[in-house]
Amino acid sequence: MGAFREKTWSAELALAVVCLFWGSTFVLVKQALADVSTVLFLALRFSAATLILAGMYKLRGGKLTWKGVGAGVLTGSLLYAGYLTQTVGLRYTTPATSGFLTGLYIVMVPILSAMVYRRMPGVAEWLGIVLAAVGMGLLTLNTARFQLGLGELLTLACAFAFAWHILALGHFSKRMGTDWLTLLQIASCAFIANATFWWVEPVVIRWSPPLVVALAVTAVLATALAFWIQTWAQARTTPTRAALIFALEPVFAWLTSWLVEGEVLTPRALAGAGCILAGILLVELKPRGAG
Numbered sequence: 001m002g003a004f005r006e007k008t009w010s011a012e013l014a015l016a017v018v019c020l021f022w023g024s025t026f027v028l029v030k031q032a033l034a035d036v037s038t039v040l041f042l043a044l045r046f047s048a049a050t051l052i053l054a055g056m057y058k059l060r061g062g063k064l065t066w067k068g069v070g071a072g073v074l075t076g077s078l079l080y081a082g083y084l085t086q087t088v089g090l091r092y093t094t095p096a097t098s099g100f101l102t103g104l105y106i107v108m109v110p111i112l113s114a115m116v117y118r119r120m121p122g123v124a125e126w127l128g129i130v131l132a133a134v135g136m137g138l139l140t141l142n143t144a145r146f147q148l149g150l151g152e153l154l155t156l157a158c159a160f161a162f163a164w165h166i167l168a169l170g171h172f173s174k175r176m177g178t179d180w181l182t183l184l185q186i187a188s189c190a191f192i193a194n195a196t197f198w199w200v201e202p203v204v205i206r207w208s209p210p211l212v213v214a215l216a217v218t219a220v221l222a223t224a225l226a227f228w229i230q231t232w233a234q235a236r237t238t239p240t241r242a243a244l245i246f247a248l249e250p251v252f253a254w255l256t257s258w259l260v261e262g263e264v265l266t267p268r269a270l271a272g273a274g275c276i277l278a279g280i281l282l283v284e285l286k287p288r289g290a291g
Helices: 002-024 026-032 038-059 069-089 095-102 103-117 123-140 150-171 178-200 210-234 239-245 248-261 267-284
Strands: none
Touching: 002 026, 002 210, 002 239, 002 248, 026 210, 026 248, 038 069, 038 178, 038 210, 069 095, 069 178, 069 239, 095 103, 095 123, 095 150, 103 123, 103 150, 103 239, 123 239, 123 267, 150 178, 150 210, 150 239, 178 210, 178 267, 210 239, 239 267
């Protein structure tokens, strides 16, 4: 039991590191998008990450096989569906609303997990999820006005896709090697992105130092390494706990914006970050065997 708990802690700490990668690169990506269309940026990012993962897979003695290709294509398609609907949805809604609705996958994961596995999360998990959802709202929503239009519906679809991605990855990561599953899902993302960037939005690219730096950092850290870690870690924890830890991403993004761009740390945002951290700690520090 102690060894299992230690393994779970290691995996969940690794997922927190993934959130740090994603959250801290938000400013880089925001700057880069002044010089490139969004979906083309995703195509370049995922393509570069695929080359990195393929090289590492070959160096580690991996061999090409048809085994698990369906799992890789499914997880990659769900992941890219999340990115694409979020990107298109941003045309019709505000970034704050997008951030909040995307974060609803934290609530969707345990509900979908209960439907699929007939196993409800414990009381501590539900309380942690509620705290994290409230914190997400405080951290991202800056207005009391909310309407349900095309942008909001697309973003809800994004949250649904990310929720299913976490569930699917949690399932297949326990049955496949981390290297092969990660390569397959990122390669699938790259393929779909390259097939869609030219018709989803007007294609724009101006090569600049911020764009090159953002591509390099996101391809290596926020994609190749981050999704390898996520795949490895989800084999060692539950989808519900993984989703809860991913609530840290906007906290890291907010802290990075404060450090790099001087964004004001409002009491509302501080309260939101505090709720997210409290929700995660409630789950992580609960007595062993508690519900």
